[in-house]
Amino acid sequence: MANGSQGSRQAAWEFFGAELKRRRENAALTQVELGARVFVSGGYIGQFEQAIRKPQPDVAQRIDEVLQTDGFFERTWRKLIDDKRYADYFAAVVELERTATKICEFAPTLVPGLLQTAAYTRAVTLATSPFATDAYVHDKVAARTERAHILDDATRPEYWAILHENVLRVPVGGHGVMADQLAHLIATARARRVLITVIPCAAGAFAAMAGMMTLMEFDDAPPTAYTEAVYSGTLLDDPALVKRMRGTYDLLRVAALSPEASLALIASAAEDYRRCTSTT
Template identity: 75%
Template sequence: MANGSRGSRQAAWEFFGAELKRRREDAGFSQSVLGARVFVSGGYIGQFEQAIRKPQLDVAERIDEALQTDGFFERMCRKLIDDKRYADYFAAVVELEALATRICEFAPTLVPGLLQTAAYAHAVTLAANPFVTDAYVEDIVTARMERAGILKDATRPEYWVVLHENTLYIPVGGPTVMAQQLDHVAALMRERQVLVMVLPYEGGAHACMGGALKLMEFDDAPPTLYTETEYSGTLVDEPVVVKHAQRTYDLLRGAALSPEASLALVESAAEDYRRCTSTT
């Protein structure tokens, strides 16, 4: 079901791109001219037309204004980013993750979605939604596994993660699920697909006491910050705010254990959970 949905969404983005190209050419605009009118590069417009990159909603609105298309691209963009498997405030983040060249994330309590195993994601989803159907949980878990696929791509982003030590010792799903989850993180670390550092309890207060944060960098767009609390998230590209968040992330990295010490701690925690399962 999820794979079919993903395929149809991609086909719809390809239609978006084909319509953009047709209407741009009808207006007599080159990609560079249209890009200048909507404040992106001509290369961006080309990537929209090839469905390589998905425009953010404000860009779609400016395209409508430049091409005088009476809200066509805004309406289509709204429909395509409305993926019910994600909270409204998170759908745009999923699109941006796939385009990022570098992602820097801080996780204060839970292993981040891009690193989760299916069993861990299932436990997290069910804990937050105890009355939903199995099909709903499966859709959410499948979507999360699809997101994690960007780490397997040849063009995968650099992925830096600071995990608070909480994430190792909150027993999501029980000892077996946690042992498997931490083994998965350790394997990604050893394979150098991600760079993970653990912020230890002994560090005390730290630079980001308010919640999770994610910084995303791109080849030809300004960096973006995403912050999240329990019920909402905020996507920001205001340069002053992003710069402040980058400094915060630098402080978190400075307070964290080295990658080598972090790997040893992750592996030790996984072994502790395995011992729990062998004695029960």
């Protein structure tokens, strides 16, 4: 997304926060009092009002109920968060990525979206939507490419990715696509824009059983976690759950190879795909 679009979106969230503050004060409620009624902390209400953090849809609904605003905050939330290029359960994650100072991901089967090449994204999209129109596929690829621009910015987040070796071995899109995708991982890591490590298959059951996860940290907001299954995703900000997921991520990090050994394994896999391409 262009910087102008990001600025407009942020301005819209600032309007959301200002309107929340105005209507809360009109109802003679403190941030703590409103927070208690919608089941979040008063600090969260303050972060919503300052546009530091975006509420979840159920929180926006409860705010409408408490402040008797006839669905204003839910409708505004949906308008701001709505982007048809993303699944409903993922749109809020995209918003959070844009303000995160640190992102840590574990990918058990596929390359994380922020690290995908356009050809890899296209292959994933066609695999999950074999009857999709060209326009649909184009929009999905463009959206994922746009997301990845946060790693190009001078203010990019610190980004860690732990990949299970399965990610390197599943030939998404064919040998040529995989060779280019793995070369992209190496180049991005060598440019010191990201830190990538790989958990080898020999690491055993724990790493093989762990599910996809994303952990995000922010300057002025509590950390958040995200997990995803088939056609569903869950954004978590409960401190106890986020702490447990951080513990799981730490165990995965211990099981991973060093960054240099990881890049060597990725390079070896890329070379294998190159050889397969040259012989077909």
